[in-house]
Structures are given as C-alpha cells and as structure tokens.
Amino acid sequence: MVVEQIACHCCDLVMELPEPDAGSRAHCPRCGHLVMYSTKNGYQKAAVFAVCGLWFLLLSLPFPFLAFQSQGREQQVSLIQSGADLIHLGFPELALLLFLFILFIPALLLGTYLVVLLPLGRGFVGRWMYPVVRFLFSLHPWGMAEVFLIGVLVSLVKIAGMADLVIGLSFWAYVLFSIFLILTITSVHQQQLWMELDRTSGICRIPVKASAGSALAQGLQSCHHCGLLHSVHDHHCRRCQGRLHPRVRSGLQKTWAYLLTACVLYLPANLYPIMHTRLFGSDDPSTILGGVVALWQHGSYPIAIVVFVASIVIPVAKMMAIIWLLLGVHLGYPHQPEVRTRMYRLTEFIGRWSMIDVFVVAVLVALVQLGGLISIQPGIATLAFAGVVVLTMLSAMNFDPRLIWDSLSQQEQHAVNCGQESLN
Ligand SMILES: [Zn+2]
Numbered sequence: 477m478v479v480e481q482i483a484c485h486c487c488d489l490v491m492e493l494p495e496p497d498a499g500s501r502a503h504c505p506r507c508g509h510l511v512m513y514s515t516k517n518g519y520q521k522a523a524v525f526a527v528c529g530l531w532f533l534l535l536s537l538p539f540p541f542l543a544f545q546s547q548g549r550e551q552q553v554s555l556i557q558s559g560a561d562l563i564h565l566g567f568p569e570l571a572l573l574l575f576l577f578i579l580f581i582p583a584l585l586l587g588t589y590l591v592v593l594l595p596l597g598r599g600f601v602g603r604w605m606y607p608v609v610r611f612l613f614s615l616h617p618w619g620m621a622e623v624f625l626i627g628v629l630v631s632l633v634k635i636a637g638m639a640d641l642v643i644g645l646s647f648w649a650y651v652l653f654s655i656f657l658i659l660t661i662t663s664v665h666q667q668q669l670w671m672e673l674d675r676t677s678g679i680c681r682i683p684v685k686a687s688a689g690s691a692l693a694q695g696l697q698s699c700h701h702c703g704l705l706h707s708v709h710d711h712h713c714r715r716c717q718g719r720l721h722p723r724v725r726s727g728l729q730k731t732w733a734y735l736l737t738a739c740v741l742y743l744p745a746n747l748y749p750i751m752h753t754r755l756f757g758s759d760d761p762s763t764i765l766g767g768v769v770a771l772w773q774h775g776s777y778p779i780a781i782v783v784f785v786a787s788i789v790i791p792v793a794k795m796m797a798i799i800w801l802l803l804g805v806h807l808g809y810p811h812q813p814e815v816r817t818r819m820y821r822l823t824e825f826i827g828r829w830s831m832i833d834v835f836v837v838a839v840l841v842a843l844v845q846l847g848g849l850i851s852i853q854p855g856i857a858t859l860a861f862a863g864v865v866v867l868t869m870l871s872a873m874n875f876d877p878r879l880i881w882d883s884l885s886q887q888e889q890h891a892v893n894c895g896q897e898s899l900n
C-alpha cells in the first residue's frame with residue numbers, strides 16, 4: 477500500500493513510500509539515498525534512550541572528568557569547571573565552542589526529542605509539534621558528543637608520557653551519554669516521524685498528482701524538511717510550515733562564499749601553531765602537522781593516523797570535493813551523477829569529524845595548567861581551524877545535490893518531448 481509520494485532529497489526523483497514496517501528500509505532507486513527506515517517500537521525506544529542520555533549528561537557535569545598528576549602536583553577538571561577555566565585563562569571562544577557543541581546542542585537535541593516523543597507516545601499530536609520536529613532535525617549535524625570523546629582520547633595519548641592521568645567518573649557518564657544520544661538519533665528516522673505525526677493526528681494528505689521522474693520537471697517541489705510534495709507555486713509547506721524552494725535559494729553562491737572563506741582560513745590554520753606547550757619555562761609551539769609528526773615519533777601510530785585523517789585529509793578532501801561538485805553543476809557535466817551524489821553525502825557526513833583537533837586543544841588547555849611546571853595554551857590556529865570546519869559544513873549544507881541531476885532531467889525531458897513530437 478502506497479502511503480506517501482515524496483521526491484528524493486538527493487536527486488529529486490518522485491517515488492512512492494510504502495507502509496513503514498518494522499525493520500524495513502527504502503532506498504531511492506536512482507541515487508541509492510536512504511529515504512526512510514523504520515524500527516520496531518522506535519518512538520518508545522527513542523524516548524527511553526533520550527531520558528537515559530539526559531540523565532547521564534547530568535551525571536557527567538559535577539564529578540571529575542580527568543585528572544593530571546605531575547611531580548606531586550595534580551590538576552583535576554570537571555566539564556563545567558573546564559569551561560570556567562578556559563574563560564578564566566582568557567579563551568572564552570574555546571569555552572563557547574565546547575559548551576555549544578558538546579553540552580548545549582546535544583542536551584537540546586535530547587530534550588526536543590522528548591518534547592515530541594512523549595506526547596506522540598500517548599497518541600497526542602499538536603500543530604506546534606511540526607515546527608519543533610523541523611527544528612530538531614536541523615540540530616542534528618551540530619551535536620558533536622562522539623567527536624569530542626575521540627578528541628579526549630587523542631588528548632590522553634598526547635600527554636600520557638608527560639604525567640599520570642586519572643579518568644574520572646564524569647568521563648564514563650559522558651561515554652554513556654554519547655551512546656544513548658546515538659541510540660536516540662538512530663531509533664527514529666525523520667521521514668517515519670513525519671508520517672507518524674500525520675497518522676496519529678488523523679490528517680490525511682491529499683497527494684499532488686505526480687508521476688515517475690524529476691519533481692521539478694513536473695512543476696513540483698518537495699519540502700526540504702519533511703519531503704511533502706507541493707506545486708512550485710506554493711511558498712510554505714502544508715505539513716511543517718517550512719519555507720519552500722524548488723532548490724536551495726542562492727545555494728551555489730552561498731556554497732562558494734562559505735568554501736572560499738574556509739580556503740582562506742585554512743592557511744593560518746595550518747601555518748600558525750595550534751597549541752603551545754610550556755615546559756619549565758620554555759615554549760614549544762606545534763602546528764597541526766607538527767602534532768601528527770610528534771604522535772608518530774612517539775609510536776602512537778593509530779592516533780597519529782586518526783588526527784592526520786581528521787585534521788588534514790578530511791578538510792582538504794572536503795574542499796576539493798565541493799569544488800568538483802560546484803564545477804560539475806556550473807559546466808553542466810552530465811556524467812556519473814550517482815558517484816557525485818555519493819560523494820556529496822560522504823562530504824556532508826564526515827565534515828564534523830574534523831573538529832577533533834579543536835577539542836584536543838580545549839581539553840589539554842583546561843587540563844594541563846600546572847603553573848611554571850607545565851602548561852598548555854591554545855595557538856592562533858585553533859580558532860582558524862574551527863572556522864574552517866564550521867564553514868565547510870555550512871558550505872556542504874548549502875549545496876543542493878539535486879542540481880547534479882537537473883541537467884540530466886532536462887535531457888530526459890528533451891528526449892520525452894522529442895519522442896512525443898515524432899509520435900504526433
Ligand atoms: Zn535519489
């Protein structure tokens with residue numbers, strides 16, 4: 477039974493979604509994009525996971541997160557205290573980055589899930605829940621709890637040789653919080669949640685007439701948030717009330733603007749030191765690449781590879797991939813649209829992992845402050861590099877992958893029109 481017609485977010489192909497059965501997955505037949513999956517009792521599970529996640533996040537705040545001991549002196553930090561220490565040391569920007577990406581946004585995500593899932597579980601759906609769900613899914617890329625954890629592990633390896641490290645109770649609570657956050661997010665698929673809201677509220681959407689092929693070629697557009705099909709003349713989505721645009725508005729210009737700014741910032745991010753280690757009064761600045769080389773020389777090969785891939789390979793590959801995608805669209809390159817769409821999805825997925833090095837610096841600066849003995853200060857490259865990561869993420873978000881398929885759709889349309897003319 478066909479429940480809803482949507483257009484693929486990646487290639488604009490109109491397709492019919494069947495009734496979501498537990499364990500079923502629906503892929504776009506043209507570009508392979510996963511358009512929906514459904515899990516058994518997904519809403520109930522996600523609500524329980526979200527409550528557990530928030531509980532462990534609360535537990536991760538008051539207790540020691542890490543302790544650092546050297547020559548009889550000890551520095552102990554909790555998550556809250558590390559933010560306060562960063563502000564006190566004169567690095568409010570780093571404190572703000574930490575607070576936003578590892579505490580505030582993940583907590584807001586879990587809280588918003590509960591605001592929607594608890595009433596939904598009791599069979600209540602209010603009109604206000606639709607914009608809330610829209611907001612919820614726009615938050616997803618910015619919650620970086622698991623990226624932070626990898627950053628903490630890298631930090632531990634970096635200073636393991638300098639002193640004794642003690643992992644505190646809050647660290648384990650934060651690990652459990654990250655696991656529950658991932659479980660919450662993966663329990664409910666966006667498309668399934670939109671359909672469930674309609675089903676519970678009893679709203680029956682009258683489908684727009686659409687046939688197979690590109691939505692835009694048929695004078696249709698799909699909502700960027702909930703996927704509902706509309707005429708290209710509509711301005712607001714009937715379901716989630718989001719603004720409608722056949723394609724991301726000024727998407728190419730915005731993608732170029734964010735990308736070029738990221739490219740400019742990439743130079744100071746790599747040329748200037750990302751942190752300074754002050755050992756017995758002598759200053760040892762290190763760049764991103766210098767940090768990788770030091771890890772390698774100390775024999776921490778896996779961690780050196782992780783940092784090299786996250787901080788050097790991913791940002792460069794991402795910028796080159798976006799340039800390639802943009803040029804393909806500008807030049808109307810019609811070949812390998814599936815490959816380019818896959819590359820786009822990968823670029824969008826991996827972007828946030830480059831934040832590892834920024835978190836490493838934040839953790840080390842908060843943790844290693846033993847006065848004249850040893851202390852770590854952030855370098856000028858830290859903020860530049862955080863800027864590169866955020867700007868490349870915004871750049872990828874503003875690129876509309878359906879543009880890759882548009883030149884193809886025009887050719888298809890042309891072929892159909894030619895066929896009809898020859899029949900006449
Ligand atoms: Zn598709």
Ligand SMILES: [Zn+2]
Nearest residue numbers: 699702713716
């Ligand atoms: Zn919508």
